[in-house]
Amino acid sequence: MAELPEHLLRRSAEAKAKALGISVEEAMAQLKGEAPPTPAPTPAAAAPEPEAQSAAVATAAPEAAPETNGHAPVVGDPTKATSVRPVAPAVGGPEGVRTQRLLTVVKAKAIQQTKAEPQDKVNTWPHLMIVEFASLLAVTGVLIILSIILQAPLLEAANFNATPNPSKAPWYFLGLQELLSYFDPQIAGVSIPTIVGLLGFMAIPYVDKNPSNKPSDRKVAIFMYTFFLMGSAVLTIIGVLFRGPGFNFTYPWNDGIFFDDLKDWVPIGLGDGH
Amino acid sequence: MVQKLLDRVKELPSALHGSKVVDSILRPGSPMKAGYSDSPRNRSYVIMNNVLYHLHPVKVKRHGVRLSYTLCLGGLSFFLFILLTITGIFLMFYYAPTAEAAYQDIQELSTSVAFGSLVRNMHRWGAHFMVLTVFLHMSRVFYHGAYKAPREFNWVVGVVLLLLTLLLSFTGYLLPWDQLALWAVTVGTNMASFVPVFGSQVQFTLLGAVAVSADTLLRWYVLHVLFLPFIIVIFMAIHFWRVRKDGGISGPL
């Protein structure tokens, strides 16, 4: 068995010295097997419940050892080995006998402090899983039916020389494209709202210091978010339905809808606006 | 003879049920295991002795189970992501990200591959759905004030997830290489050029060129099928883990 590195030995010697009230050098010597162990209270004996078991192992091991005399002694079984570390062989003892020690005793304490307030809880199975499963099936069903009825658009092959008029971004960016048509992009452009908006969104929990989650206490926050929602919805709808060639304003009921994502699901006569 | 065979087939389910092989697959407490009975202890085991334990605790707050609280929007966003991964892998079998092949591959997929059209449609509409459910999930969280302590950081992770969802959708938009794809992406990436100071550099990095080109197609394909899914899965893992560690679902109001 390999020698324990010096720094580890020293660390355990310090712990031992502190526990037994002896000097570090003495403890070091004992660990190296150069001096008889102090008969004083062992750390294991003073330790609470869980460690008591390993203390038993530590004392039992030398007794069992003579049977394995001559061979490299077997150090406990794996479960015991986790709590009991073999230390350097006892030089003075009979051949094959090793002393075993507890390196450190760590008091059991929760890593996370949880406040245990009684809460009204139900089993995840079946109560939550049933709801989840049902909504998952419903969405799959709707998606399959939609995909049978509605063909995804595929226009002519990409052609760098034929710019369609109008050219529109995907719908989730159309609100931004719409903004772009009101403001000078360099000044109040899209990127500033995007970047500021993105960082701004991340900052919401740190800016909104109001601890309540009751709607009646959060009128301003709710107003602002609703304003944002409505604003994006209106801008997106204008972008999708009310913008025609040159991104100019059109009425869909007069000129048709210029939105190719919808190409195959708008009634004939509306969708051929271009 | 035939009768005997039929009898064998009829016995098969009960023979399988409780056989050593099936037993080795199902962990104790599985409702599919022989002898499962409905008891509070077994209800805990269904989750605890199962890979599901990575996603769900054994018990959840009563109000969190009501469909009307979360509307299942976060769960559905995740489920749509799984559906998109499955349909996307199918599409990859038939698609090459080159300017010569891409458009034709999509065309042939719709006409000469069994279920090709259905799977492509599911992938496309599913992607639109996912953008929608993620957005609605964010709104649900906002209206519940569910971003407040100790959930502040999970909201930040959520904003990253929203951004990644949009990027996944946008990179996929280019892949059919038709007029819609080409020009929607041109318009979209032109917006990036308005980024102050670094506008043209940002645009160049996105496109791999000064304008949308065959290089862009390859670049966005790799982002779409490999890089972005990889990143979003990591962030989802953090997101779900934090939901648990922040004390489960928020509320009740």
Ligand code: HEM
């Ligand atoms: C790919 C996108 C996303 C997925 C798959 C996802 C998934 C989930 C799931 C499954 C939950 C559990 C509760 C529920 O279903 O509502 C949850 C909770 C939460 N999500 Fe998301 N989410 C995503 C995006 C977002 C976004 C964009 C935000 C906000 C900007 C966000 C913020 C939160 C917060 C704060 C919670 C805790 C809510 C509570 O405790 O009531 N998530 N998310």
